[in-house]
Amino acid sequence: VNKKRGRLSGTLKVRRSKALILHWNREELIFENFLLRRRISANALLADLLSELERFKTVDWIKRRFIGKSRVGWNSVLQSLLEQGILVEQHSAADRDEEVLTKNWKWNLPAQYFHFVTKDGTYRFDPEAEQREFQALAKKEQPPSPFKDYPERPFVKLPKKKLAGGDLGEVLLRRRTKRWFVNRQLSLDELSALLFYTWGMTASRKTSIDERILRTSPSGGCRHPIEVYALIHDVSGLNPGIYHYSVRRHGLELLVAKPIGADFVRFCSGQKWVENASVMFVMTALFERTMWRYRFPRAYRVVQIEAGHLGQTLQLAATALRVDSFITAALQDSLIERELGLDGIRESVVYCAAVGKTRNPNRRADIRPGAKLTRSKGRRVPTPE
Numbered sequence: 001v002n003k004k005r006g007r008l009s010g011t012l013k014v015r016r017s018k019a020l021i022l023h024w025n026r027e028e029l030i031f032e033n034f035l036l037r038r039r040i041s042a043n044a045l046l047a048d049l050l051s052e053l054e055r056f057k058t059v060d061w062i063k064r065r066f067i068g069k070s071r072v073g074w075n076s077v078l079q080s081l082l083e084q085g086i087l088v089e090q091h092s093a094a095d096r097d098e099e100v101l102t103k104n105w106k107w108n109l110p111a112q113y114f115h116f117v118t119k120d121g122t123y124r125f126d127p128e129a130e131q132r133e134f135q136a137l138a139k140k141e142q143p144p145s146p147f148k149d150y151p152e153r154p155f156v157k158l159p160k161k162k163l164a165g166g167d168l169g170e171v172l173l174r175r176r177t178k179r180w181f182v183n184r185q186l187s188l189d190e191l192s193a194l195l196f197y198t199w200g201m202t203a204s205r206k207t208s209i210d211e212r213i214l215r216t217s218p219s220g221g222c223r224h225p226i227e228v229y230a231l232i233h234d235v236s237g238l239n240p241g242i243y244h245y246s247v248r249r250h251g252l253e254l255l256v257a258k259p260i261g262a263d264f265v266r267f268c269s270g271q272k273w274v275e276n277a278s279v280m281f282v283m284t285a286l287f288e289r290t291m292w293r294y295r296f297p298r299a300y301r302v303v304q305i306e307a308g309h310l311g312q313t314l315q316l317a318a319t320a321l322r323v324d325s326f327i328t329a330a331l332q333d334s335l336i337e338r339e340l341g342l343d344g345i346r347e348s349v350v351y352c353a354a355v356g357k358t359r360n361p362n363r364r365a366d367i368r369p370g371a372k373l374t375r376s377k378g379r380r381v382p383t384p385e
């Protein structure tokens with residue numbers, strides 16, 4: 001760019017950005033560069049121009065092709081397209097960054113867009129101002145409850161059970177993912193302990209704004225968006241079926257009584273090893289809980305991170321109880337949501353875990369904590385994701 005004269009050289013080469021996404025905000029068509037996090041609104045004619053700029057073309061070419069004799073204002077239009085990152089100048093920093101992006105990111109547009117557009121949140125850590133803000137918000141919009149209840153459904157109260165098992169260091173070292181489940185009945189005490197120590201309420205409090213629960217895992221803004229459903233295949237004293245875990249009452253609400261174990265493999269996208277798990281725990285997110293307080297899309301990351309915390313806690317609780325456990329994100333979300341009677345929009349599946357007893361556990365599961373990993377010469381264990 002010749003800044004002095006403010007005119008673009010006709011030989012300057014430009015192309016459209018590779019980090020571009022188009023969407024509407026009401027009637028406005030938005031052109032957004034998600035790597036630079038810059039956006040403009042323009043009409044659809046700009047999309048026509050950009051369609052022809054997949055590869056570098058000179059400014060002269062653009063002028064001949066699109067502008068003809070009327071040059072009024074076009075110089076500044078092209079300049080602002082460059083400034084906003086809609087167009088990229090050859091050999092510029094933006095050009096180099098986009099090369100790095102396209103060469104290195106094997107996840108395409110949806111992942112790229114979400115990741116880059118939600119980088120660098122703007123936060124203001126002023127507890128008093130925040131308090132005032134949320135108090136005002138709570139008057140306008142009721143904060144979502146941290147409890148989901150199915151009061152009309154048959155209810156099974158669970159026993160409270162202490163998690164007796166080793167010291168934390170020993171449990172941490174013994175934690176392993178184990179996969180090939182065999183039929184084994186889980187006791188109600190074991191199920192109860194797994195649910196309580198992972199998703200149960202360890203404390204609660206009412207603030208002037210809302211009601212909050214605490215768990216063994218942390219939660220951004222104490223919103224606890226994750227719900228859990230226990231899909232019971234084989235637990236003593238329980239009919240097989242789909243249950244919702246009531247955090248409020250530490251018990252199970254029966255949603256559907258039916259054999260469900262045969263569906264585990266389909267739910268987990270064909271992973272045969274989960275077939276005989278005693279229980280599958282489906283974690284869903286009730287997004288509104290986190291959204292109420294954090295309106296910006298970066299908070300979606302928080303929900304996923306929290307599911308991870310809970311997955312780890314479940315595995316540690318299972319290890320302490322000497323119950324085998326498995327976790328997976330390779331899920332048929334919509335299928336599971338239909339089975340659970342969820343709309344998949346306000347509440348959606350995020351993560352699953354299965355527990356029970358495994359045979360021929362993954363060889364690495366057999367090794368002593370701290371032992372060196374060596375390549376197995378025995379039966380090949382399928383490599384999971």
Ligand SMILES: Cc1cc2nc3c(=O)[nH]c(=O)nc-3n(C[C@H](O)[C@H](O)[C@H](O)COP(=O)(O)O)c2cc1C
Nearest residue numbers: 175176177178179271327328329330364383384385
């Ligand atoms: C988010 C996440 C998703 C996973 N998905 C699967 C899966 O779909 N299938 C599977 O067999 N294992 C899955 N695993 C388990 C990993 O394969 C396992 O954690 C890894 O091999 C390390 O073994 P370890 O858990 O015993 O330390 C997943 C783990 C995580 C954290």
